[in-house]
Amino acid sequence: MIGLDTNIIVRYLTQDDPEQSKTATRLIETQLSATKPGFITMVTLVEVSWVLESCYNLAKAEVVHILQGILATKQFLVERADLAYLALKHCASARTDFSDTLIATVCSEHNCTKVLTFDKKARGSGMELL
Known part of the structure; x- marks a missing residue:
């Protein structure tokens, strides 16, 4: 299992940098799976939330929807996903x-x-x- 930093997740979600977004997409969609997931810490979830709201001006409802998607994605294993879902x-x-x-x-x-x-x-x- 490999850990994923905030910038990997943000590049994948926003597709805002042609080179980094392509690399992040390739990693997530072809190298990660339910049996070999990428690990996302709770700190990373908080940073993703902050970046999407503060830098990309997404509404809270959009951010909540995106975070729910991250939690449900089989390619990711989220630290204390149970607490993240409750929050x-x-x-x-x-x-x-x-x-x-x-x-x-x-x-x-x-x-x-x-x-x-x-x-x-x-x-x-x-x-x-x-």
Whole structure:
């Protein structure tokens, strides 16, 4: 199994760089499979989300849909996919972004009684303002 960095995923999704996108596509579509998947960390998912929203101006609903696709793709094995699915489910119906929702989800998984933040937008993710 090989690990995949954010830029590989972004090049594949956006097809915005002719050479790198072609290389990423070849890797993902011809070299990865259900028996030989590419590993994607939760950090990579957060970075992909951030890049797509901040740099490519995609709406949150589009980003959620893309991340759900990544989680469902047989060529990928996502770290703690169960937590990522939970965060996406909550994120889709809340005003918060994926990263804040994932933080709250992971903290809940580790039995935190609450998650504190200074970010007013993160309150909808299950966090509380300090």
